[in-house]
Amino acid sequence: MKNEFLEHRLNINRRHFLGKLGLGIGSVALGSLLAPNLFSGSPDESEIVYGIPHFAPKARRIIYLFQNGAPSQLESFDYKPMLNTMAGQDLPESIRMGQRLTGMTSNQEKFPLIGSYFKFNQHGKNGAWVSELFPHMANIVDELCIVKSMHTEAINHDPALTFMQTGAQQGNRPSMGAWMSYGLGSENKNLPAFCVLLSRGKGNGQGVYSKLWTNGFLDSIHQGVQFSSSEEPVLYLNNPEGIDMDARRRMLDQLSQLNSMAHEEFGDPEIQAKIQQYEMAYRMQSSVPELTDLAKEPDHIIKMYGPECLVPGTYAANCLLARKLSESGVRFVQLYHQGWDQHGNMVGEMPLQAKDVDRASAALILDLKQRGLLDETLVIWGGEFGRTNYCQGKLTKDNYGRDHHPRAYTILMAGGGIKPGTVYGETDAFGYNIVKDPVHVNDFHATVLHLMGLNHEKLNFKHLGRRYRLTDVAGKVVSGILA
16 A cells, blocks of 8 residues: 555556656657747747647648538439439339338338439539529539548438547547547637537427537547527636636636646646636637627628528528638637438428528638638538438428438538539439449548648547547548549
């Protein structure tokens, strides 16, 4: 017992000793060359080092417009006229090949093909096909890279959504934003590296939950900070009545001293993370209110995003806020828009959902471009999987629904090192199987990290005896979509 007590007091055990031994003279010298202030005793407040990329990045920030519930690629960006020609006929078994079904269609004896109720037209220099539901996105199609060959193993919302956001179908893994924060940090010491915005459309919604923006086994400083549409954009950020900023500063200084003493005693890195979180919250008290005041935007910007951008909590308002956050140095802005789960009433719901997002999504890209920020900001638009080419349930002339389809779906990318005006990948005439340039979720993650200057195989974290990474044990960079 006496030896264990001495070991604890000296803060030396095998794990700590081996961990500290890894910091050799070579790594110190390299760090001082890459970041002169990295090892200084009192770094310049205006030049705090948050992280170092593995190589020169194409993008510095990411805005991920996640369309929660899985928008139908067959009503948006993957035009399949054969489905209209063969409407009502059964999906050939040679195409389906016994593919796994959800519980919602596994009892169907027939799988009647159904074409899109909505018209498609070609747009841009490359003649990309875009549905009439997305006229604003069609106008900027030369800025987009349309990836039609995404695929995943997950067939239900929760695992598919978790997979797209964390690289694993089970929980307790760090999200994409948390990995970015861990690898690169924030560009603004007054704002977190990872922010989360939520909105709800008019269609059938799927829930979102905090495990999608969790830090997992990384330090809690890397967890996404959720913004609210209420009077308090970040909950519990404001001081209670009777507490002014001076009193708050004194309290935090005293608390920091106590936490520092505890860290010296126990060596728990989570204590340091808590100190950083308290300090971040204090700085955010002055930076967040000004940042979230969208009414100060000029009239031409309001007109670009549409009048709904002045209504807190709408998709348009969150797109405008995402631009402001990104412009202010937030590394990763994650926007979730719910309402894309059209198992039925596709004709009624899909136009409402598209109207919610079309104008504001295009406006965000144009706004970034006119500010000279698009080249360094990666914008992503898409959901967790696609929709089937056959009807779920009874097929009627003027209405229909589509089930989950993991084997082929479409996402959009723009800016930040992406080749504009590109259509990548191809599905068969039925829109069911990929026939050219498949892109797995792991490949997507590897490519996003690559654009941010991070090697997906080197960005890892040791937990429970093994090293984890966003792409786990797979993934390759999709060079065909890089500028």
